[in-house]
Amino acid sequence: MTKEKVIEILANYLEIDPSEITDETTFEDLDLDSLSAQEVVMELEDAMDGVELDVTKAGKSVKELVDYITGIQG
Numbered sequence: 001m002t003k004e005k006v007i008e009i010l011a012n013y014l015e016i017d018p019s020e021i022t023d024e025t026t027f028e029d030l031d032l033d034s035l036s037a038q039e040v041v042m043e044l045e046d047a048m049d050g051v052e053l054d055v056t057k058a059g060k061s062v063k064e065l066v067d068y069i070t071g072i073q074g
Helices: 003-014 034-047 062-073
Strands: none
Touching: 003 034, 003 062
């Protein structure tokens, strides 16, 4: 999954413009609480054809999340 797709999913969920999200954007910057983070993870999993993600390993920024997803996709 590409960084652009991750940003698109986050932006759609948060109803913000994708240009507001960068590699350095943290989930705290986006005001994602644990419930919101889990909902975003479920959307990402759906986009990845059901590949399961561990929200505790997703990191704290968009870049860390993309790196995590890239790592598990091989």
